[in-house]
Amino acid sequence: MMNAATEDADRTLARTLLVASVTFLCALHVWRRLRGGGSAAAGPPGPFAWPLVGNAAQLGAAPHVYFARLAKKYGDVFQIRLGRRAVVVLNGAAIKQALVKQGPAFAGRPDFTSFHCVSNGDSLAFGTATPRWRTRRRVAQATVRAASTGDAHTRCAFQNHIVCEVRALLRLFLEETRRRRYFQPALYLVVSTANIMSAVCFGRRYAYDDAEFRHVVGRNDQFTRTVGAGSVVDVMPWLQYFPNPVKTMFQNFKSLNREFSLFIGAKVAQHRETLRPGAAVRDMTDAFILAMDRLGDLGVPPAAAEGVPPGGKDYVAATIGDVFGASQDTLSTALQWIVLFLVRLPDIQRRLQEEVDKVVDRERIPSMEDQQRLPYVMAFIYEVMRYTSFVPLTIPHSTMTDTTIMGYSVPKDTVVFVNQWSMNWDQDIWTQPDSFDPERFLYPDGSLNKDLVGNVLIFSQGKRRCIGEDLSKMQLFLFTSLLAHQCHMSSDPANPPQTGFTYGLTLKPLPFSIAVKLRDSMSVLERVKSLPLNRTAEGTTGQPEPEGHSEN
Numbered sequence: 001m002m003n004a005a006t007e008d009a010d011r012t013l014a015r016t017l018l019v020a021s022v023t024f025l026c027a028l029h030v031w032r033r034l035r036g037g038g039s040a041a042a043g044p045p046g047p048f049a050w051p052l053v054g055n056a057a058q059l060g061a062a063p064h065v066y067f068a069r070l071a072k073k074y075g076d077v078f079q080i081r082l083g084r085r086a087v088v089v090l091n092g093a094a095i096k097q098a099l100v101k102q103g104p105a106f107a108g109r110p111d112f113t114s115f116h117c118v119s120n121g122d123s124l125a126f127g128t129a130t131p132r133w134r135t136r137r138r139v140a141q142a143t144v145r146a147a148s149t150g151d152a153h154t155r156c157a158f159q160n161h162i163v164c165e166v167r168a169l170l171r172l173f174l175e176e177t178r179r180r181r182y183f184q185p186a187l188y189l190v191v192s193t194a195n196i197m198s199a200v201c202f203g204r205r206y207a208y209d210d211a212e213f214r215h216v217v218g219r220n221d222q223f224t225r226t227v228g229a230g231s232v233v234d235v236m237p238w239l240q241y242f243p244n245p246v247k248t249m250f251q252n253f254k255s256l257n258r259e260f261s262l263f264i265g266a267k268v269a270q271h272r273e274t275l276r277p278g279a280a281v282r283d284m285t286d287a288f289i290l291a292m293d294r295l296g297d298l299g300v301p302p303a304a305a306e307g308v309p310p311g312g313k314d315y316v317a318a319t320i321g322d323v324f325g326a327s328q329d330t331l332s333t334a335l336q337w338i339v340l341f342l343v344r345l346p347d348i349q350r351r352l353q354e355e356v357d358k359v360v361d362r363e364r365i366p367s368m369e370d371q372q373r374l375p376y377v378m379a380f381i382y383e384v385m386r387y388t389s390f391v392p393l394t395i396p397h398s399t400m401t402d403t404t405i406m407g408y409s410v411p412k413d414t415v416v417f418v419n420q421w422s423m424n425w426d427q428d429i430w431t432q433p434d435s436f437d438p439e440r441f442l443y444p445d446g447s448l449n450k451d452l453v454g455n456v457l458i459f460s461q462g463k464r465r466c467i468g469e470d471l472s473k474m475q476l477f478l479f480t481s482l483l484a485h486q487c488h489m490s491s492d493p494a495n496p497p498q499t500g501f502t503y504g505l506t507l508k509p510l511p512f513s514i515a516v517k518l519r520d521s522m523s524v525l526e527r528v529k530s531l532p533l534n535r536t537a538e539g540t541t542g543q544p545e546p547e548g549h550s551e552n
């Protein structure tokens, strides 16, 4: 009897507890819905995440490919955990939806440890979206355009910088081939790209063996590894507090950023010292100084400008540093891939030469006016960008507000990875995305399919879209058509180029070696006169370069 009574009491208690629990859970659910503004959306689905590390160990050597695999299972929007952070990954159609249609909500940057080290924490590219940032971005975009592709005059000057730099590069390639037969072109391509941007930004270029310049621009791989989506120090920042390889890597990253900032800071200081009121703008640094000083504290009303010293903060160095840094890392990587595919696929190189020869005779060199008539050159460049997707994920974004995407709720300050690679290898858009085929961009009559090239996603979209797209396309076109017109490149049979890469913000090709020979003489290229550089750094502003001067 006693036992039956006790069992009854237990059952009643259990029932009461069950009802109370269900009531509590229902109330919690209703409260969450009310708090979420009535949105019933759940968070995105995703794989099981391990304690402490989350899914970090699963990213592997090619996180973009891993993400595309997960997208097949969970859909275009899914969620992983990296360390303690939830990360929403956008693929395929979700990218345009988020970055363009819901642009303001997805325009932020996460407060990652590594991002604070870039441009002393004042980076335009790695800083989050604020009213001041928006003004700064507008100024940067207009200034870059005005100094490169804005009108016929600046386009012509920019083209001249590129042609002269390709000439210097070609001389060096021929010399290296003569001396060593096969050589690795990677560092020369980095210096060459940095020189073009240095001419535009600072009014000077450097010799290829200039130790200081090589030191400043030659460490892109370390930079790109540390700020790329999924960077270990960003998702597990505690690793920087005790001896381990991540800590060493992060210390190198901090010192390279410090040295880069010192280099840029010195350039800006030299420009400020020699900039005369009312004198012509000499280069992009002058243009930034004038534009930003005119805006004072970048036009932000005092209420929003908290923490800014009287007289306004000087963002010139941080902004020009971003432009110089962002351009030379991405463009030099693009050029490395272009050269790699030229030597890897000799038939394609020959076809490029044939097209350029048909349009441009030997009495002149290719120029921007020829671009419309060189569709195969453009198709080749787009195929290099699509196939390699050498910026596979954008710089990580973050949400500025609580929002939803494709029916899933995403809270404010969530880290967002944008998988550009997933678009460029999407089987619904591209036939056989894994084969390298420039022809895919050509109509049967040989003209460029402009709708299809619009599907290549490498400069991102929306509020954070790259500000250097036009400048980059111009540079890649001139570089490729000039090389096809002037020389023939071949690979080292003992070390044939592979399509493997090292992962980071940009995918770097593995080392490869080439030999270069002229197709004809360089006489037409040699006759091109370099426009004077202002050589502000040496205080000889406005002095013309000596004829034939190519290295300082």
Ligand code: HEM
Residues within 6 Å of the ligand: 124, 125, 126, 137, 144, 322, 323, 324, 326, 327, 328, 330, 331, 334, 391, 393, 394, 395, 396, 397, 418, 458, 459, 460, 461, 463, 464, 465, 466, 467, 468, 469, 471, 472
């Ligand atoms: C082939 C060359 C280039 C590629 C593929 C490329 C690609 C990108 C990508 C993917 C982003 C990140 C967008 C995002 O987070 O959603 C970006 C940002 C940026 N790029 Fe480029 N870029 C290239 C060249 C350049 C050049 C030449 C410049 C300078 C003139 C430049 C300046 C910037 C800046 C300042 C940002 C930051 C924009 C922001 O955060 O609002 N880039 N670029």
